[in-house]
Amino acid sequence: MYAAMYQGVEGFQVRAGDDGHHRQLVAxxxxxxxxxxxxxxxRRACYDLVLKYDGAEVMPFSWRDHRGGAASGxxxxxxxxxxxxxxxxxxxAIVMFVDGAExxxxxxxxxxxxxxxxxxxxxxxxxxxxxxxVVIAITKCDLVDLGDARxxxxxxxxxxxLTGAIRASRHVQGAVVRVSCGPSPLxxxxxxxxxxRCGLLGMGERLATAAGRFSAAAEAAAGRDTLPGRFIARRRxxxxxxxxxxxxxxxxxxxxxxxxxxxxxxxxxxxxxxDVETF
Amino acid sequence: MTTPDxxxxxxxxxxxxxxxxxxxxxxxxxxxxxxxxxxxxxxxxGVDLRDAWDLLVDEGELPPPNxxxxxxxxRFVFNxxxxxxxxxxxxxxxxxxxxxxxxxxxxxxxxxxxxERSDSIYLVLDGGSVAVWLDDPSKLAVIHKRxxxxxxxxxxLQAVTNRKKSGLPNPSLAxxxxxxxxxxxxxxxxxxxxxxxxxxxxxxxxxxWAEGVTTFVCPVKVGDFGANSTGVVDVSTIxxxxxxxxxxxSLMHYLSEGLGAHEAQxxxxxxxxxxxxxxxxxxxxxxxAYFRGRQVIQLRGVxxxxxxxxxxxxxxxxxxxxxxxxxxxxxxxxxxIRDGKLEL
Numbered sequence: 001m002y003a004a005m006y007q008g009v010e011g012f013q014v015r016a017g018d019d020g021h022h023r024q025l026v027a028x029x030x031x032x033x034x035x036x037x038x039x040x041x042x043r044r045a046c047y048d049l050v051l052k053y054d055g056a057e058v059m060p061f062s063w064r065d066h067r068g069g070a071a072s073g074x075x076x077x078x079x080x081x082x083x084x085x086x087x088x089x090x091x092x093a094i095v096m097f098v099d100g101a102e103x104x105x106x107x108x109x110x111x112x113x114x115x116x117x118x119x120x121x122x123x124x125x126x127x128x129x130x131x132x133x134v135v136i137a138i139t140k141c142d143l144v145d146l147g148d149a150r151x152x153x154x155x156x157x158x159x160x161x162l163t164g165a166i167r168a169s170r171h172v173q174g175a176v177v178r179v180s181c182g183p184s185p186l187x188x189x190x191x192x193x194x195x196x197r198c199g200l201l202g203m204g205e206r207l208a209t210a211a212g213r214f215s216a217a218a219e220a221a222a223g224r225d226t227l228p229g230r231f232i233a234r235r236r237x238x239x240x241x242x243x244x245x246x247x248x249x250x251x252x253x254x255x256x257x258x259x260x261x262x263x264x265x266x267x268x269x270x271x272x273x274x275d276v277e278t279f
Numbered sequence: 280m281t282t283p284d285x286x287x288x289x290x291x292x293x294x295x296x297x298x299x300x301x302x303x304x305x306x307x308x309x310x311x312x313x314x315x316x317x318x319x320x321x322x323x324x325g326v327d328l329r330d331a332w333d334l335l336v337d338e339g340e341l342p343p344p345n346x347x348x349x350x351x352x353x354r355f356v357f358n359x360x361x362x363x364x365x366x367x368x369x370x371x372x373x374x375x376x377x378x379x380x381x382x383x384x385x386x387x388x389x390x391x392x393x394x395e396r397s398d399s400i401y402l403v404l405d406g407g408s409v410a411v412w413l414d415d416p417s418k419l420a421v422i423h424k425r426x427x428x429x430x431x432x433x434x435x436l437q438a439v440t441n442r443k444k445s446g447l448p449n450p451s452l453a454x455x456x457x458x459x460x461x462x463x464x465x466x467x468x469x470x471x472x473x474x475x476x477x478x479x480x481x482x483x484x485x486x487x488w489a490e491g492v493t494t495f496v497c498p499v500k501v502g503d504f505g506a507n508s509t510g511v512v513d514v515s516t517i518x519x520x521x522x523x524x525x526x527x528x529s530l531m532h533y534l535s536e537g538l539g540a541h542e543a544q545x546x547x548x549x550x551x552x553x554x555x556x557x558x559x560x561x562x563x564x565x566x567x568a569y570f571r572g573r574q575v576i577q578l579r580g581v582x583x584x585x586x587x588x589x590x591x592x593x594x595x596x597x598x599x600x601x602x603x604x605x606x607x608x609x610x611x612x613x614x615x616i617r618d619g620k621l622e623l
Contacts, residue, residue, distance in 0.1 A: 074323045085322055108337070114310035118318040118325055125361050161311025165360035168314070172361060 001188045003029030009189050010272055012265070017048040017060070032181050043067060044080045044087075051196050053265040059199055063192075064091070071119060072112065088123035092202070093195035095135045096120065096159075100178065101143040104154050113158035120162060124172055130205075133198035134166060135175045135191045142180035167279040173198060175278045190276055197269040200262050207259040214252035221245035282356075282363040285533050286396050288370045290377065290431050291403025296457030296501070297371055298342040300403070301353075302332040303501045304522040308357075312523045313609065320354040320366070328353075335501075339512045349373055357530060364602070365530055377427040377434075387434075394438035398536075399451045399529035402431055402484065406458035406498070407506055412483065413475055414464065419482060432486040439489060451532035452487055452494040453525040454480075459498035461506055473498050477614045477621065487616055494616040495528040497521055524610060531606040534599045541599065545592040552585035 002025040005014035016022040025047070028038050045065045051058050066084045075082040088094065096116050102109035124132055136159055144151050155178075156163075166174035175194045180186040225242040233240035239247075291297045305328045308317040319325035334340045351371040357364050370393060377390075394400060404426055412422040423429060439449050456462065462472035477496055480487055487494035502517040559578045562571045615622045 072326065072329075074326045076323065081322075111333075111336070115329060117311060117316065118309045119322075121316055121358060121361065122318050122322065122356075125356065125358055125363055158310070161314065161316070164314055165311065165316065165358075169361045 001192055002026070003033070004185065004189045005192060009193070010268060011054045012193065012268070012272075013052045013055075014049050014192065015052065017050060021047050033183055033185075035183060037181075040067065044070075044083050053268070056261075058262070058265055059196065059203065061092075061196065061199065068097075071116060084119075085122075088119055091123065091132075092199060093133045093135070094120060094123065095137055095191050095195065097137050097139055098159070099140055100138040100155055101140040103138075103158065104144045104151055110154070110158040114161075117159065117162040121165075127171055130202055131171055131173055131198055133173050133175070133195045135177060135194055136163070137191045138176065138178045140180055141178040141186060142182065142184065146178060163279060173278065175273075175276050177276060190273065193269060194273055194276060194278075197266065197273060200266045200269065204259055204262045204266065207255045207262070211252045211255035211259065214248045214255060218245045218248035218252060221248060283365050283533065283537070284368060285365045285398045285529060286368045286370075287399045287401065287529060288372055288393050288397045289401040289403060290372050290434070291401075291455075291457075292377065292405065292425070292427050293373075294344050295403045295405040295426075297403050298331075299335070299501050300455065300457055300499055300522065301371060302328055302335065302342065303499075303519045304526065305329070305355075306332045307519060307522050308526070314359055315523065315527065315609075316358045316360070317355045317367075317526070318358075320356060324353055335512075336514060336517055339514045341504075341510055341512060343510075357526065359602070359605075365533065367526070367529075377430040390434055391437060391441075394434055394450070395441045395445075397438065397450050398448075398533050399453065400435055400438070401453045401455050401525060402435070402487075403455045403457055404484070406456045406461040406500075409456055409476060409483075410461045410464065410472070412479075413462070413467070413472055416479070416482075422483070428484055432484065435486050436489065439492060443491075448536040449491045449493070451529055452492060453528055454484060454487060454494060454496045455525055456496070456498045457500070458504070459500040459520065460503040462498060469498060473614070477616075480616070488619045491618055492616075493532055493618070495525065495532075495610070496614045496616070497524050497528070499525070524613065527606050527609045528615075531603055531610070534603050534606075538596065538599055538603075541592060541596050545589060545596065548585050548588040548592060552582055552589060555582040555585060 002014065002016070005012065006022075006026065007013075016025060031038065044067070047063045047065070048060065049063055050060045064087050066080060066087070070078065070080045070084040073081040075085065098113045098116070099109065103113060120134060124134075138155055144155070146152070156176075163174060163176070166172045175190075177187050177190045177194070179188055179191070181188060221241045222245040225240065225245060230240040230242060289297055289301075305317065305319075305325070308315060309325065309329070310316075319328070331342055335342070350373045353367075353369040353371075355367040355369055357367055372390060372393070408422050408425050412418055435450075435452065442449060456473070456476065459469055459473075462469050462476070464472065467475070473496070476483070480496070486492070487496075499521045501519050501522070502512060504512045504516055555578055559575055559582065562568060562575050562578070568575075612623065
């Protein structure tokens with residue numbers, strides 16, 4: 001994902017804030033392209049990244065990577081299990097990685113995959129105020145026959161109830177992406193782009209709300225602006241309603257301008273992701 | 280709307296299958312059934328339940344018989360999709376109050392306190408013992424003793440009486456017939472066996488016919504293990520059936536009982552709104568109305584608050600009624616005994 005997004009996709013680029021992380025990620029990506037896969041993650045890794053659009057910074061974000069065993073461990077067994085639980089509770093987006101080859105070849109894998117549902121439910125069940133994206137990334141799809149209907153059933157079965165719950169929810173938006181890495185990567189950028197799209201929409205919503213609030217407050221302040229009021233404010237050395245109204249209008253304008261900046265990348269992402277299976 | 284808390288207590292003899300039922304129920308509901316999910320508030324408890332279930336599914340190892348005097352407690356969140364429905368305070372009672380030990384006074388007291396707080400009580404009957412009674416009804420007294428029916432019934436009846444005295448609604452009862460595969464006999468299917476059990480419940484477990492009590496009768500099974508399974512079973516016989524239904528029933532009953540309270544609250548708000556509107560109308564008449572402006576404004580505020588409470592109350596009642604209808608569909612065809620009358 002990092003290598004592809006660093007190279008750039010339709011004007012979008014991702015770059016690690018820390019040069020050391022950037023070099024490490026680029027080196028790991030080059031090895032994967034050459035068919036050399038990294039060792040399994042054995043502890044939590046956190047990368048501070050930035051999304052750029054047409055060269056301009058749009059949104060910083062943090063990508064937290066956990067070892068697979070953390071999802072099935074006790075908090076008393078390893079520190080990263082508790083870290084995973086905490087990260088899930090305060091994450092703005094969740095990407096679930098499910099090994100597609102295992103799902104098709106190992107009957108027990110379906111049970112493990114289904115259990116990821118509990119983690120997602122525990123993290124999101126009391127969130128109702130803002131939209132959270134959940135991406136189900138089915139990996140190693142180059143090792144299975146995606147044209148076989150039975151394979152499709154096996155890939156979708158374990159998380160069918162969860163996808164049903166997401167479909168019915170108003171505060172969770174889901175996507176299923178079949179990915180593969182290695183020399184011929186498939187869809188590796190879609191999970192991050194989908195989550196970032198939701199992030200942009202969330203930012204836009206917050207900016208629109210802020211702009212509206214500032215405007216309303218500016219109007220109210222302007223309505224209270226009177227000559228006696230200005231005189232009293234001057235004596236008290238506090239801002240009068242008139243100058244407060246001016247400041248609030250500036251804040252509203254700034255929020256509105258920030259919102260306008262988000263529209264082109266959000267529209268471009270909509271076009272980029274139109275073929276992604278969402279629900 | 281805050282998520283209600285439901286207190287649930289499970290009673291049954293050692294090796295009746297309580298723990299196996301719980302493991303299977305949790306495994307199924309943690310992945311989801313018809314949009315219903317459950318997860319433990321404490322993630323580590325979920326891991327323990329899941330690990331024990333994996334041991335059964337992968338190695339055929341049944342959970343070991345319970346250590347006496349160490350009741351287990353769990354807190355489950357029960358959702359429909361992402362919508363929390365109820366938080367369940369679940370106790371798997373393993374104390375000595377159901378035994379004939381002489382020094383069980385403290386155990387009896389502990390169980391009594393717990394049952395008085397319980398909104399739902401599960402009475403777990405070992406299907407193997409029930410099958411013995413079905414085969415030979417003259418063995419009723421032996422089976423009563425084996426299933427500790429007398430001890431369970433007296434505790435439950437005491438709880439019902441004490442809750443009534445405290446103005447609390449009766450707890451719902453669920454009779455879980457575990458190891459339901461054992462109900463099958465040479466001349467009867469499991470369905471036929473269940474029909475006979477329900478017919479004979481007044482003798483087998485009279486407490487479920489008590490006045491004001493609602494009971495759900497539910498055969499459950501984790502697999503077709505046969506009568507002689509001790510410790511290790513054939514994993515190919517694992518075939519869970521019906522494990523989610525008792526919890527659905529408990530929630531449905533809890534919501535139904537709550538409807539009455541909601542409706543009473545709505546009636547009070549409606550009466551309050553009506554009275555306030557009348558006061559406003561009175562104050563707004565005549566010449567003196569000109570001097571009562573502030574009073575009228577205050578009363579309008581009160582009326583608005585009542586109106587909001589009415590709207591919220593109506594929404595909550597509609598939402599609960601819809602949910603009750605939805606939940607009842609999961610239980611269609613299963614016997615419920617309500618106030619001494621059988622419903623199917």
